[in-house]
Amino acid sequence: MTDAPTPLPRGRILVVDDQHNMRRTTALLLREYDYAVIEAGSGEEALGVLAKEGVDLMLTDLKMTPMDGLTLLKKAREVAPSHLQVIMMTAFGSVDTAVEAMRQGAYDYVQKPFKDGELRARVERALERGRLLAENGLFAKEFIERHGLSALVGGSSAMRELTSRLQRVAQSDATVLVQGESGTGKELVARAVHAHSRRKDKPFVPVNCAAISETLLESELFGHAKGAFTGAVRTRKGLVEEADGGTLFIDEVTETTPAFQSKLLRTLQDGEVRRVGESTAVRVDVRIVAATNRDIELEVREKRFRQDLYYRLNVVTLRVPPLRERLEDVPALAEHFLKRANARGPHPRRLSKAAVDHLMGYGFPGNVRELENLVEQAAALAESEELLPEDFPLRPGAPVNAGGPMGAPPSFLLEGAGSRMPSLAEAVEDAERRAIVQALERHGMDLGRVAEELAVSSTTLWRKMKRLNLRTPGPEQRE
Known part of the structure; x- marks a missing residue:
């Protein structure tokens, strides 16, 4: 022993x-x-x-x-x-x-x-x-190896186009807007931009706007002076200052309020930040990479997002394709996730061809994050070394190419919309509505379990339900 x-x-x-x-x-x-x-x-x-x-x-x-x-x-x-x-x-x-x-x-x-x-x-x-x-900083080479282009697994034409555009924009200091559905890997793209930029030896600081309450978000990003509000017992730097010289990644930027958007716009325009409760501004040199899973142009048209901030953020756009648009990348992604799971687990696993075919016949409403979870679950629970189709329980109602040319049309085309083609915003909203409704049917009004299944925060889920005019539970149910 x-x-x-x-x-x-x-x-x-x-x-x-x-x-x-x-x-x-x-x-x-x-x-x-x-x-x-x-x-x-x-x-x-x-x-x-x-x-x-x-x-x-x-x-x-x-x-x-x-x-x-x-x-x-x-x-x-x-x-x-x-x-x-x-x-x-x-x-x-x-x-x-x-x-x-x-x-x-x-x-x-x-x-x-x-x-x-x-x-x-x-x-x-x-x-x-x-x-x-x-x-x-000291381990910039390792950061590149971990978060560089090699982290963006896939050889499909959509991924080749994304990585080519990413390499070009990374060398500049241009502000980048990353667009894509939940679970597509927007933060991976943001980290790759940083890893291939001249700022790679400086901090990469992420912040998820949907995970922080509105009252705390301003203090979290811009910092505060001692006594600026109840509980501010000391002066504190914000995340913008923490990212000085490097990259600030603002995830789910469309979840912010117009008042906060105004302050963020001023920081982008002036290159300085003013802590809450202070009158003196602090100069900062920060590259902004923002991300959203919403149709941000629709948010602008509906007056939920400031147009001037949108133009500031949308200098260069990187669109991360959903997994259903690059199903040819599923085998490589599955092998990638299985290799990581094997490194952590006691029993090495391998994918069978039948399991790969099974996965490629699925629509992946949860995108790459859902595939990763499926592979990790199979690696942990499978009874044999070879992973079989039955080791990957797929969610019902998400066939390959659902809503596309080869699949069933979206529900709004079947409900009296005639033969017109839906806009991108309509297609996204319909897909979100169906995914949420199906999850609610499985879990009742337990928003915690619904949010966990859909891989979003409870706050984001509740906001989406309000925007989609879905019935939301009262305060006592949300608790």
């Missing part, structure tokens, strides 16, 4: 404080959370550690002698890797100096005496940001 491997530390933290008791107490607390901690009693000692050791986060006191925290911050930038994060520890009454430290590059500050949970939360956020910078 062999011993279980010792778990690796979750991050290497340098604690700097000229007060021995405070330094030791902070270090002990962080070690309890499985961090590897190095202690330094002065700024000079800390610089020596940074020059020799790999450190992810420096937690330093602001008031020290002879070298104070601000001076240490400046000198640390000269010897430490770019992904090093710095949190300032400050006593009550020194908050203004701590804010100045943030303007000079510190990630955050924490006031003494601090609560255990407060320190842990801020340390975890700082380490996560450092990991993001390391992935996008």
Whole structure:
């Protein structure tokens, strides 16, 4: 019997404080959370550690002698890797100096005496940001390998056209609008744009507008000043500032309100951001890649999306085709997902020809995400090494080419619309309506389960139901 491997530390933290008791107490607390901690009693000692050791986060006191925290911050930038994060520890009454430290590059500050949970939360956020910078900066080659064009699996003509256009636009700083149905891989496309751009060694910061409430979205993107609203106990940078020098990916941008769209437009026009509650603007150099699964031109015509913002975002459009339009890519995608599942699972699987034929006869209303889930489920539950058609239970009512020239026409053509061809917006809305209605029939009014099946957030599902004039549950049912 062999011993279980010792778990690796979750991050290497340098604690700097000229007060021995405070330094030791902070270090002990962080070690309890499985961090590897190095202690330094002065700024000079800390610089020596940074020059020799790999450190992810420096937690330093602001008031020290002879070298104070601000001076240490400046000198640390000269010897430490770019992904090093710095949190300032400050006593009550020194908050203004701590804010100045943030303007000079510190990630955050924490006031003494601090609560255990407060320190842990801020340390975890700082380490996560450092990991993001390391992935996008020091390991730019690995980022390209993971998120570059090779991640866009498929050799169909639709995918070749997409990758060719993507390569051309990636080299510029043009704003990009990625359009496509849910589950087609819009974020993969956005990451590929970043990976092949001159900004590839800077942060790629994603934000999903549908997953954040309207009241928090402005603060999340633009940041806020201390006291700007109830609960704003400290100044905080927004995601736009976090993406400075890199790429900000704004997913589901059409889920935002006109008021928020106005603020986003101003940021695009002026190249600066103003935190909530502050009058001073901060200059930022950010490339915007936005995405939507709606017909954004229809949203503009219906006055739900600002026309001037649409023109700002729609400099270059990349359309991600739904999987039903490139079924020839299904075998390659299935093999790709199975290879990943085999790397994680205990039993290697292989696809049978019958299983591949079975999958290619399906319409995939959930697109690539649905195929990925099907393959992972089959790899986990199959009884034999060879995956058979019965290992892939497909949703009823989604035949190949449904609604297309070779399949049944959409419902609105069968219900008195004559022989006219539907617009793209009508086709998309009809497909969404049918998918939601069928899911509601299977799960009743349990929107959580419906949203999970359709691979969207509950907020997005509820908004779609309102837009499509489908009966929505009352507040007590939504809960």
